[in-house]
Amino acid sequence: MHFDAGYFFGFVFHPPLALLRGLMTTVLTTFVSMAFGVLAGLFLSICGVSPWRAIRWVNTVYIFIFRGTPLLVQVIIIYFGLPYLINVDLFPQSVQLFGFISVGGAVVAGVTAFALHEAAYFSEIARAAIASVESGQWEAGRALGMTPGLVMRRIILPQAVRIMLPPLGNQINGMLKATSLLYLIAVPEMLFIADAVQSVNYKTLEVYLGVSVYYLALTTAWGYIQEALEKHYSKGFGLI
Template structure:
């Protein structure tokens, strides 16, 4: 009986023989050279921007009219620091009350009840149409319309009343104006965030029998924050600058305070620079905080 034949694989040197195999003693094929794409336009644009930045820095440093010595003198003055703190307080109260009322308005607009939805829509349309400065003046002069405000049963007897001037002072008028104005924008921001959540999330939560409040605060809002935070951050930064409008009520916020100082010493540009630096510092800190909040709510998302 003949034994079966077994094919032995050819040596590696024989496998390499062929049309594409290197010939002994021949030079290896040249390695292709990688040539990077040139972008001369980028370098020209960068050079032009660099020159402009250098010119701007030179103008700021060398021009004595900027009065940098006076800027340093008043930058941390006690009156300016108190004005910065008051500006932050106005911003904080305006944002807190604005987003609380705005969330209620957003839920009302999404309601299937036509009365609730219409009232929320009308509020947003009205307060977004009236300039903030007019709203502040209206609340500041509310005593011209109603000298006393009563509290009691609607369309019934009043339990007690109080003078409008005592109830709504300049600070209260400023907080009311900022909050009610901001609520109109915050309502649309929250509504857009709620609509960005997949409706299947609500249906699944309802099918599991989860209460409505828990659906909203534990399932819907955490996902909606991804869309709410970027726009809300812009609104907060805008409100920091918008507080300067309350100077018409002679409240000691930052812009009003620097006006008081430069009306006494005549250093207008230097004091305006003081206000500019503080506004830049506040908005920069808020921008950094917004970045980290966005990153927190973006976890698990590409």
């Protein structure tokens, strides 16, 4: 057994079309999951700083469950366990979104699991960022006659977002790699395609090293984007 360098470089620089489609699936799944996860996490973080104990309790229990269990387990439970529990096929082979976009049910299940998981982590990121803003900012806004919601939107969040950006960028980086877990529910992302390729030609090491190069390229590219975003918004920005 020997390493086929020619095949490796060919796989990296002239990848099969299926691998490029898998790469697009990886990227789209990452950013759609993060978008929903950030929105849900922001809502949970506001619950976490609520003056009402019952609402804070909801946030605490949610974080306890989704941060305390492995993401892989969550994906399996949502895709296989949840439909079995309620006896409804939640994730059929093809799902119509908005009446004209058709995606695989496994993709929807994966995005759902990733978004719910990310919400728990981003909730803590956002809660800590909001809590780091000086209490005098709240008092100043209230003194100007602003409602609590307006103070949050116009004063607190613009300052908190600067603090959120670095850990949020790291979460996106991690999510790019976590999408490989979708392999277990047959989503055709990069790892799934790589496994299919190596099962035919038995170039296991060459194929998996090639896929590693693509993951490194994605995370490196995102690193530069994150750095640019942090630099651009280092002075903060306003929200409507």
